[in-house]
Amino acid sequence: xxxxxxxxxxxxxxxxxxxxxxxxxxxxxxxxxxxxxxxxxxxxxxxxxxxxxxxxxxxxxxxxxxxxxxxxxxxxxxxxxxxxxxxxxxxxxxxxxxxxxxxxxxxxxxxxxxxxxxxxxxxxxxxxxxxxxxxxxxxxxxxxxxxxxxxxxxxxxxxxxxxxxxxxxxxxxxxxxxxxxxxxxxxx
Numbered sequence: 506x507x508x509x510x511x512x513x514x515x516x517x518x519x520x521x522x523x524x525x526x527x528x529x530x531x532x533x534x535x536x537x538x539x540x541x542x543x544x545x546x547x548x549x550x551x552x553x554x555x556x557x558x559x560x561x562x563x564x565x566x567x568x569x570x571x572x573x574x575x576x577x578x579x580x581x582x583x584x585x586x587x588x589x590x591x592x593x594x595x596x597x598x599x600x601x602x603x604x605x606x607x608x609x610x611x612x613x614x615x616x617x618x619x620x621x622x623x624x625x626x627x628x629x630x631x632x633x634x635x636x637x638x639x640x641x642x643x644x645x646x647x648x649x650x651x652x653x654x655x656x657x658x659x660x661x662x663x664x665x666x667x668x669x670x671x672x673x674x675x676x677x678x679x680x681x682x683x684x685x686x687x688x689x690x691x692x693x
Contacts, residue, residue, distance in 0.1 A: 524617070527602050527610030539676055543669040547661060554664035555657065563626035563667050570670065571619045574677070578612045581681065593684070604683065611680040615673045622666035629663050 534540055553559050593605035602610075638652035 524610050524613045527606040528614045529600060529602075529610075537676075539672045540669060543665055543672050546668050547665040550664070550668075554660040557629070557656075557660050557663075559660070559664040559667050560626050560630050563622055563663070566667070567619050567623045567626070567670060570674075571616065571623070574612070574616050574619060577677070578616065581612070581684075582609070589684070608680045608684060611676055615670075615677045618666060618673055619670045622663070622670045625659075625663045625666055629659055 528534070547554065553562075590605055593608065594603045596604045598604065598607055634655070635652065638648045641648040
């Protein structure tokens with residue numbers, strides 16, 4: 506196997522691991538109020554995921570949201586002065602991650618979840634799993650029941666990703682708000 510091919514995967518893995526550490530890991534995801542609110546909304550909006558209405562909503566909402574997110578991310582970090590970057594690097598959160606890394610991870614998380622939501626919708630909209638379950642009926646009569654159960658779990662997850670993607674706009678806005686409240690330690 507080509508070594509440069511493997512190096513690309515290693516570099517990708519390192520980047521994702523760095524972002525996720527900067528974001529706070531699984532504890533920050535599952536313990537965040539935004540995720541918990543998303544989980545509550547998903548749970549009470551069962552008709553949207555039982556009937557998989559979220560798939561078309563994802564195709565309608567996420568590409569526009571993703572474009573906005575990428576644009577905001579690029580503009581924010583391109584306009585940030587070196588002085589502000591130094592100030593953000595000097596201030597650390599309780600986990601020891603500097604604010605620049607935390608804000609960067611917050612925006613990347615916002616974008617990462619949107620891409621994950623869109624990819625989940627593409628996969629969910631496909632028929633390969635249905636086709637596989639149908640072909641297994643002659644070997645195992647319960648294959649369609651298993652498929653239906655897995656489909657509901659997958660649909661719940663997809664709708665959760667959609668709601669979480671939308672609500673993460675608040676986290677991104679709060680990150681920008683935090684930037685505005687940072688003072689340069691050199692001014693101190």
